[in-house]
Amino acid sequence: MTSPIERIAGLIVGAIDSVAPDRISVVLSADAPQATALNTGVPYGFPRLNSYVLIPSEAGALVGLIVFLGIERSLYPKQGSSIDPGLVDLPFPVRKMVVTPLGMLVSRHLEGESEPRLVLERGVSAFPSVGDPVLLPSAVQNKAIVEGQGNDRRIHIGSSPIARGARVSVDPDKMFGRHLAVLGNTGSGKSCSVAGLVRWSIESARACRKEGDPKQPVNGRFVILDPNGEYGDAFSDLSAGVRVFRVGGGEGAEPLVAPGWIWNSSEWSAFASASAQTQRPMLLQALRDLRAGKLLQEKPVNTALRVVNGRRHMIEGFLAGGPVAYSGAFPVRMSVGGILTALANELETLTEKALGAEIVESIEQAGASVQTVIERRSFPYKGGLGFNDFALADLEEVVSALAAVRDLLPAMDASISASEDAPIPFNVHDLPDHLDSVAADTGGGAVGQFVSYLTLRIRMMLQDQRLGPIVAPEKELNFEEWIGGKLGSGGDQDAEIVVLDLSLVPTEVLHIVIAVIGRIVFESLQRYKKLNNRELPTVMVLEEAHTFVRRHSGPTEQDHVSPARMCRETFERIAREGRKFGLGLVLSSQRPSELSPTVLSQCNTFLLHRIVNDADQDLVSRLVPDNLGGLLQELPSLPTRHAMLLGLATSIPLLVEMRELLPEQRPKSADPKFWAVWTGEEERVVNWGPVVEDWTGGT
Numbered sequence: 001m002t003s004p005i006e007r008i009a010g011l012i013v014g015a016i017d018s019v020a021p022d023r024i025s026v027v028l029s030a031d032a033p034q035a036t037a038l039n040t041g042v043p044y045g046f047p048r049l050n051s052y053v054l055i056p057s058e059a060g061a062l063v064g065l066i067v068f069l070g071i072e073r074s075l076y077p078k079q080g081s082s083i084d085p086g087l088v089d090l091p092f093p094v095r096k097m098v099v100t101p102l103g104m105l106v107s108r109h110l111e112g113e114s115e116p117r118l119v120l121e122r123g124v125s126a127f128p129s130v131g132d133p134v135l136l137p138s139a140v141q142n143k144a145i146v147e148g149q150g151n152d153r154r155i156h157i158g159s160s161p162i163a164r165g166a167r168v169s170v171d172p173d174k175m176f177g178r179h180l181a182v183l184g185n186t187g188s189g190k191s192c193s194v195a196g197l198v199r200w201s202i203e204s205a206r207a208c209r210k211e212g213d214p215k216q217p218v219n220g221r222f223v224i225l226d227p228n229g230e231y232g233d234a235f236s237d238l239s240a241g242v243r244v245f246r247v248g249g250g251e252g253a254e255p256l257v258a259p260g261w262i263w264n265s266s267e268w269s270a271f272a273s274a275s276a277q278t279q280r281p282m283l284l285q286a287l288r289d290l291r292a293g294k295l296l297q298e299k300p301v302n303t304a305l306r307v308v309n310g311r312r313h314m315i316e317g318f319l320a321g322g323p324v325a326y327s328g329a330f331p332v333r334m335s336v337g338g339i340l341t342a343l344a345n346e347l348e349t350l351t352e353k354a355l356g357a358e359i360v361e362s363i364e365q366a367g368a369s370v371q372t373v374i375e376r377r378s379f380p381y382k383g384g385l386g387f388n389d390f391a392l393a394d395l396e397e398v399v400s401a402l403a404a405v406r407d408l409l410p411a412m413d414a415s416i417s418a419s420e421d422a423p424i425p426f427n428v429h430d431l432p433d434h435l436d437s438v439a440a441d442t443g444g445g446a447v448g449q450f451v452s453y454l455t456l457r458i459r460m461m462l463q464d465q466r467l468g469p470i471v472a473p474e475k476e477l478n479f480e481e482w483i484g485g486k487l488g489s490g491g492d493q494d495a496e497i498v499v500l501d502l503s504l505v506p507t508e509v510l511h512i513v514i515a516v517i518g519r520i521v522f523e524s525l526q527r528y529k530k531l532n533n534r535e536l537p538t539v540m541v542l543e544e545a546h547t548f549v550r551r552h553s554g555p556t557e558q559d560h561v562s563p564a565r566m567c568r569e570t571f572e573r574i575a576r577e578g579r580k581f582g583l584g585l586v587l588s589s590q591r592p593s594e595l596s597p598t599v600l601s602q603c604n605t606f607l608l609h610r611i612v613n614d615a616d617q618d619l620v621s622r623l624v625p626d627n628l629g630g631l632l633q634e635l636p637s638l639p640t641r642h643a644m645l646l647g648l649a650t651s652i653p654l655l656v657e658m659r660e661l662l663p664e665q666r667p668k669s670a671d672p673k674f675w676a677v678w679t680g681e682e683e684r685v686v687n688w689g690p691v692v693e694d695w696t697g698g699t
Helices: 004-010 139-147 172-177 190-207 236-241 265-272 279-295 300-320 330-350 357-377 392-408 430-463 479-487 507-532 555-559 563-581 597-601 614-623 631-637 674-678 688-695
Strands: 012-020 023-028 052-057 060-074 092-108 117-122 133-135 155-160 166-170 180-183 222-226 242-246 378-381 384-387 497-501 538-542 583-589 605-608 642-647 654-658
Touching (some): 052 139, 092 139, 155 190, 166 172, 172 583, 180 190, 190 236, 190 538, 190 583, 265 279, 265 563, 279 430, 330 357, 330 392, 357 392, 479 497, 507 563, 507 583, 563 597, 583 597
Parallel strands (some): 180 605
Antiparallel strands (some): 052 133, 155 654, 378 384, 605 642
């Protein structure tokens, strides 16, 4: 029978040649395995890069990661060599390897267990000395190194190909609570890993339910920001706990909206590029007025004031521009005619409100003047009206009639105001008109002309058939409904996974929509903790994160708050403070060098797939929390579905072969099938009519 000492001796593969805090050099013995070790009980590949060895000491066994293998030509035989130095006067070849110390494998009694077990502890309490033996780990020891200990490794994500297929599991509290970065080139399996982490987390939570139906949704929240529309069907088999939001809705999806009334003043300013000196103060005042007006169920006199002041200011702006404004290019004449037509309709509506006989009579007279000018200068054009040159007297007549109405109206009731950032619903279409009114009251025509560029941008957005339904949806939606759709409302419609398909969100508002969603989710969790004194754990997944948390471009970016900067700063704040309120981030990107350094620096766990670009490799090597030596040098050669897991969620860096998803569970990120289409194996019908109709909104 083999004694314990003999078993240990049979596992020795070499001896230590030199020791440094981050590097231990080992000389392999002459009888050490060349490719496969059989002395551990089962065939085991040795020596192999990124596999493990043990170095016994009085404190336990130091675990080392192999980062280099080579042959050294020595002038004399090293310890363990079987060559007689007196026979041949030539250099002696010696196999060497370099290992990086990772931690100590010790025997511990864990809470609730009667028998001791092997536990891997980070850090090295006692370094070995030159000449100490180096051993192969047994199957039990390999399993203890890779699989960890305790009951916190709840989510099974894959297996270790260099540790005999040992299961790799992670602690969700550490992985999601301190932010996770999934990085890798296109085609490396990054999107499947993200989808798998979400799926396996939900499945593990369902399996561990203490009561109730394990198939029913759990009290979990994954919010996936999906800019490419890849994840819409990836969780369809979990339909009881999945909601998909997409622009325009559609089969299996609900309409994705970000109403302008939930935007705060900074987001409006970033979208409209409002200058800090003049435009931003008036924009803030307009937002305060509209939010307060909604609270007060705006009085008719306030509505009349907004209409009269706004339209008068717009027409005065054209007059201030000189003759070309009223007798110039066709688009300008059409713009003036459009304003007059809208004014006529608005004045007609005002006559139906309770404003008093004298005011209504004045409004009717103004409406008659506007209608006379329209009839005088218009002609039928494409089913509507076209307009000839306007005379100066025409526009002055309209301005005079509006001024007469304004003189009869009392001042606007401003006794109650609301914060410009409060998410109080108001009619977003009223914003540009009221902004014109605020400008007219503030500084007359000069200020109004300056603000007209701001209102023009807002009007263009609201009139755009792609942007309007997102920012100003026809269906009224209260704030509680909007939050409940993303974070659950405690009812039957709660979802464990919410996919926000952003693929059809127009570029003009993409960054603002993402910034709004991120901010609202974060502030909702802040207020939840304030009122309940506990967190509501939520995970926000940022697919293709480099598109909306891109690193800043330099000092010139500070000149104004752009939508891209607003979006980046929102997620930088979440990365810094989200953990305190239960909000974890999962960043997925193929270009880590383009990501915000602030966001990346807050990630404590990394799942690194194949990365080829030198700049990206250099960045990752400086960000990861472990002294990995040559481990990251394997990144360019990693096969698909293989990744390096390192950071807080794992005791030591691990090479992981991720679990495989079924084809229907994978995101739609497969490579295009050029050859199959070219050869006719797969048919592609080309009909651009529906594409154009969808693109132009059916016009």
